[in-house]
Amino acid sequence: AQSVTQPDIHITVSEGASLELRCNYSYGATPYLFWYVQSPGQGLQLLLKYFSGDTLVQGIKGFEAEFKRSQSSFNLRKPSVHWSDAAEYFCAGYNNNDMRFGAGTRLTVKP
Amino acid sequence: IAGITQAPTSQILAAGRRMTLRCTQDMRHNAMYWYRQDLGLGLRLIHYSNTAGTTGKGEVPDGYSVSRANTDDFPLTLASAVPSQTSVYFCASSDGQGAKVKNQPQHFGDGTRLSIL
Numbered sequence: 130a131q132s133v134t135q136p137d138i139h140i141t142v143s144e145g146a147s148l149e150l151r152c153n154y155s156y157g158a159t160p161y162l163f164w165y166v167q168s169p170g171q172g173l174q175l176l177l178k179y180f181s182g183d184t185l186v187q188g189i190k191g192f193e194a195e196f197k198r199s200q201s202s203f204n205l206r207k208p209s210v211h212w213s214d215a216a217e218y219f220c221a222g223y224n225n226n227d228m229r230f231g232a233g234t235r236l237t238v239k240p
Numbered sequence: 241i242a243g244i245t246q247a248p249t250s251q252i253l254a255a256g257r258r259m260t261l262r263c264t265q266d267m268r269h270n271a272m273y274w275y276r277q278d279l280g281l282g283l284r285l286i287h288y289s290n291t292a293g294t295t296g297k298g299e300v301p302d303g304y305s306v307s308r309a310n311t312d313d314f315p316l317t318l319a320s321a322v323p324s325q326t327s328v329y330f331c332a333s334s335d336g337q338g339a340k341v342k343n344q345p346q347h348f349g350d351g352t353r354l355s356i357l
Binding site: 138161163170171172173174175178219223226227228230231232233 | 285348
């Protein structure tokens with residue numbers, strides 16, 4: 130079955146530190162991949178997407194993600210985290226008329 | 241500002257009552273979706289509509305119904321609410337290719353927090 134897995138339920142980083150959120154997918158073919166961010170009381174907002182081509186994708190708010198076919202991964206990164214980045218992050222994959230979301234990773238930013 | 245509007249923002253409902261969650265978009269997207277979000281489970285698709293006049297079942301459709309009379313509106317109805325339907329409900333829309341769920345990013349509303357007692 131198609132699935133997207135986010136292994137980390139909760140991550141805490143210090144402000145200014147680097148960040149990497151993990152996402153693994155299980156699909157028969159390479160899916161379209163997305164990262165969304167959800168602030169409290171709000172809906173999901175798209176950070177970036179990967180369809181094909183360059184495996185390093187730039188998104189909004191200084192985020193980037195790298196598609197690695199050999200590892201079935203699409204990890205989200207940011208070089209220096211800001212306190213406003215505290216939120217819930219969701220990875221999603223699309224293939225064959227089906228969109229699957231990961232369970233989410235909650236990011237806490239320490240001062 | 242273009243986007244998706246959901247109403248109500250929150251609701252407390254007695255079990256057995258009927259409830260309709262409203263969703264309106266002004267982006268003229270063909271496809272619309274209803275998800276429920278539960279802790280540790282992420283988002284699960286309840287129903288979808290590929291285009292006005294058509295609807296389909298998602299991953300967790302039981303106990304819910306939808307209609308799509310026009311492009312802009314996609315209401316979700318709980319005919320007889322049960323406590324397990326306590327959740328946060330999100331409406332979304334998108335365009336793109338696909339006979340069921342479209343392949344383009346989805347735009348989300350701010351959600352309806354529903355508590356069934």
